[in-house]
Amino acid sequence: MALKKSDLYSSLWASCDQLRGGMDASQYKDYILTLLFVKYVSDKAKTDPNSLIEVPKGGSFDAMLAAKGDKEIGDRFNKIIAKLAEANDLRNVIDQADFNDEEKLGKGKEMQDRLSKLVTIFNDLDFRGSRAEGDDLLGDAYEYLMRHFATESGKSKGQFYTPAEVSRILAKVVGIGPKTRQDQTVYDPACGSGSLLLKAAAEAPRGMTIYGQEKDNATWALCKMNMILHGNEIADIAKGDTITSPHFTKGDHLRTFDYIVMNPPFSVKSWNNGLENDYGRFEYGRPPEKNGDYAFLLHALTSLRSTGKAAIILPHGVLFRGHAETTIRTRLLKQGFIKGVIGLPANLFYGTGIPACVVILDKENAQARTGVFMIDASKGFMKDGPKNRLRSQDIHKIVDTFTNQIEIERYSRMVPMSEIADPNNDYNLNIPRYIDASEPEDLQDLSAHLHGGIPDRDLDALQPYWDAFPQLRSQIFTANRPGYSDLAIDVSAVQQAIFDAPGFHKLRAEATGIVEDWFAAHRDTLAGVTADTIPNELIATISDDLLARFKPVPLLDEYNIYEQLMTYWHDTMHDDVYLIMADGWQGAARPRKAIDDKERKLTETPDLVVGSGRGASKYKMDLIPPSLMVSTYYYDRAAEIDNLTAAVEEATRAVEEYIEEHAVDDGLLAEAMDDDKITKALAAARLREAKKLRGEPAEIKTLQHLIKLYDAEAEAKKSVKELQTALDETVLSEYGNLTEDDVKTLVLDNKWHATVVRRVASEVEALTLDLVARIQQLGERYAATVSDLDAELDSLEAKVADHLAAMGVGR
Structure with missing residues (x-):
């Protein structure tokens, strides 16, 4: 039986615990992803005779599994991976991680146990049915791992990964979609681990022809593996510095592509070290010597076909910085190449915490472009651990708004080129110049504070509510004087009045x-x-x-x-x-039986427990939880248990109240107390002693009544337990009777x-609660006028004077 995806991801992440020892995330990710790769291609080879990856004898995951417990397990792993690499021309790609590194994996028995546990965990994963389409086990598991690795790697080492949510935005705003042809090209000049490229290509149902270049050797290897894991074995991923040594060239010119998506490193200071040929990239100006943002942007522009489109993640500085960058920005705007700018929330990316923007370039009909479409999406996000994260609604709203060029107050607008070129703006694209995303100031009304009443302008601002609830305003407000209204009901009654409104x-x-x-x-x-x-x-x-x-x-x-x-x-x-x-x-x-594997840190909370102690059977019902079965088929029995549970609570309360009444100092239960507690056993022991010593009849009677209350509580608890046990057993057996x-x-x-x-x-x-909160805020704000406050102050001063006089303090 399959586990939930989330459980499988937990299993995969647990494998990282086996390696954490002396490594940080930027190092152990290479081991985990290499094993993931070997497991995937081995599983795929068993079911797909047309697999482009050859798995030779002795170069498979099964060979790694056979090395479990071997004293030379690390060396054997390296040799197995080397065989697989040799058979597929993947040397220096999948063999980057050294599984025999004692500094990272421990010596002798420590390495043997660690790698044996690791390969056991991966053996539980089955990728034979994986389609690697981004919604299957492998694609989602890889995404899950990459996000965790990037989070743990920190700012300096997390740049290899572009959050999937941002990747989807870039793909959609450049126009990749259902109509995109398989022979159309997508290119990422700074592709990192390839996550952005893959997400972009995944937006095209028939796939795309993929190109990329990455400078860092280890990250390039990661990208190559990533492409194969996602069924893009023929993707052309080059190694090297895109700016100084671009791989995709034709003579002295750059090759061109249909779409470009890119998340380059921000503000690189040494971008032109070793630069000999600019390949015509700096036609519109040369970027500053110590800031490479425009070098990447211009590289993308030059790499676009005549109808090509690009989306590039850059720091906001590219929108407004001066000097050489002003010259470049002005020329690009005059040419009509910049189609749009999208401001994103801060702290989205793993390489930096600063807010970034997406610059959209479009060569198609550029000369006819008369404005730049801007979106300020900086406020739409959710917190996700140490980072911010775009929600599904944020992604959809950004894409809908940009694609359809919808103008929304305080969010988006088409900014005419004449406004951008105005001397007051001078081709500055800083988004706040054109979109005021701040919330309207909540103004205090001096007249209302002096004379009372709620300003009608504050109520008029709630017009969408009055449109939805037509009679509500007249029901809860009355006229005070021109321009002001009073609450017709008490502030505390506002919520119920709104909930009762027909609207x-x-x-x-x-x-x-x-x-x-x-x-x-x-x-x-x-x-x-x-x-x-x-x-x-x-x-x-x-x-x-x-x-x-x-x-x-x-x-x-x-x-x-x-x-x-x-x-x-x-x-x-x-x-x-x-x-x-x-x-x-x-x-x-x-x-299914609940997982209880403490060694792998995979202990599930069961949905149903039948039996008790060591003989208890613990079950998980992932698709149909027991509560759903009970509410559908056994709601009458559940109601009976609820009633009995209420009786238990009442019996417990009776015990507590009786003890509280009689256990005070010199009370009838004081002698039975032990450390401020009195259990049934203590009460019974004291009762036997009191009878033996012929104690006070009142104490004996009190102890007998307490024991009776304890017995009633125990009986009620027993009844609940018996009924719950019977219901649990019935529900468990009922699962076997369910038809499709x-x-x-x-x-x-x-x-x-x-x-x-x-x-x-x-x-x-x-x-509706938002409306309640606003009305209550306004009602309380203007409830007391200055005259009321003065009267209250006079009253308090008079009381103070009276108290002082009573104490004999002279005036």
């Missing part, structure tokens, strides 16, 4: 209805998930449709609704789909559909 119920019902119609339209597609499903295409289809359906709904932000679905997809649905693809609907629904139709109903209707409905309803409630 709120109408909006919630409309949102629910849209989700119902949306799910009904796609239910058959979701029910048809099989081993041939492509998850990325599935979620793209249904999520885009949900976004489109909510676009005309007033007040609700369609991108927030979209994010609710995408978050659920990443958290749960993607794993569910993967399990169904791997094991079928019924197979994926079967319970049963499983589909549970997953599609009771899990996926019900969850999306709840999430969308929460979005309606959240925006």
Whole structure:
């Protein structure tokens, strides 16, 4: 039975724990990714006779597995990898990591155990069915590892990886998509590990012809492996410095490409060391000697065909820095080559924490271009550990806005070239000059503070809410004087008044209805998930449709609704789909034994435990959790358990209250106390002693009643445990009775559909709470006038004077 993808990733990441010893992430990633490569090509060779990678005898993962426990395991690994490299002309590519390095892997038994554990973990992974399309086990696992390696490598060593979210934006804004032909070319002149190139090419359903160049030898090798792992064995990845020694040339000119995506190192100071031939790249000006940002930009521009398009990640300085860069920027703008600029959030990238931008170049119809489309997307992100990360809604909004050239207040606009060329701007492209992304200032109204009332201008700013809830404003506000209104109800009653408003119920019902119609339209597609499903295409289809359906709904932000679905997809649905693809609907629904492997740090919290102690059986139900089975089939028994649980709580409370009443100093239970506690055993022991010594009847009676309360509590707990055990056993056995139709109903209707409905309803409630918070803020802000405050001050001064007089303090 397949594990969830997230569990498999955890297993893969656990393998890194076996190596952490004396290495940092920038070093041990080479070992992990080399093993991943050998395992993948070995598995693929077993099922794909047309595989472009030859796996020779003695050069496979099976040979590595056979070396487990060998004293010479490190040397044997090196020789196995060397055979594989020799057979495929991959010397100095897949053999970069030395598996016999005692400084990194330990000596003798330490190395033997570490590598044996490592190869055992990788043996659990099965890539024979992997399609390497970015939504399969291998593609996602590789992405998972690269993100973790980049996070742990730190600023100085994390530049090999461009976050996948940013990569998708670059691919989409240059126009790579369903219509892109397989023979069209995509090029990354500073390709690092190849993650950006692969994400760009993945946007073309039929693939693309891939070219790249990378300066760092180890990162170049990583990129070559990455290409093969993702089924792009014929990608042309060159080694060397793109600026001083470009590989893709034709005589004294650069070769040209259809699309270029690039995330070059920022502000390189030594970019021109050893530069002999500029290949015509500096026609529009030579970059400053100690800043190479424009060297990379101009290289990309020169490498574009006449209709070519490029998207380049650069520091914001390229938009406004002066001197030589002003000259270059001015000439490029006058030529119409700069199509757009997108400002991104800070701290997205692993090589730097500074905010970056995307500069989009487009040679097609450049002379006719009359403006630059700008987006300030700096505020749309989520925190993800030490870094910021773009959400699904941020990516979609950026791409939609740029592709359709949509102008949105405080977010995007088409800036005319005449405005950019104005002497006040002088071809400066700094985004805040043209887009004010700051929130409007919340102004205090002096007249309202003096005379009371809430300014109507503050209420007018909430017009989208009044449009959605037509009668609400007149229900909760009354006129005060021209330009000012009063709350007609107490501030504390605002929330309930809004929740009771017909408009709120109408909006919630409309949102629910849209989700119902949306799910009904796609239910058959979701029910048809099989081993041939492509998850990325599935979620793209249904999520885009949900976004489109909510676009005309007033007040609700369609991108927030979209994010609710995408978050659920990443958290749960993607794993569910993967399990169904791997094991079928019924197979994926079967319970499996929970993993409890402490050595590999893979101990799962079980969903259901049957039995107790060492004989307990622990189960995971990944697709259909027990709570879903109970709420669907056994809700009456669950209700009975809930009632009994409430009785247990009541019995426990009765014990605590009785002890609190009688265990005070000199109380009837004081003699039975031990360290401020009195258990049933202590009470029983004291009762026997009191009877033996013919103690006070009142104490004996009190002890007897306490024991009776303890017995009632124990009986209630026993009943709950017995009922819960019986229910757990019934639920476990019921999984075996589920038909495929049963499983589909549970997953599609009771899990996926019900969850999306709840999430969308929460979005309606959240925006309503925003309105509540604003009205309460305004109500409290202007509740007391200056006269009221003066009167209160006079009253307090009078009280102080009275107190002073009472104490005999003279005036």
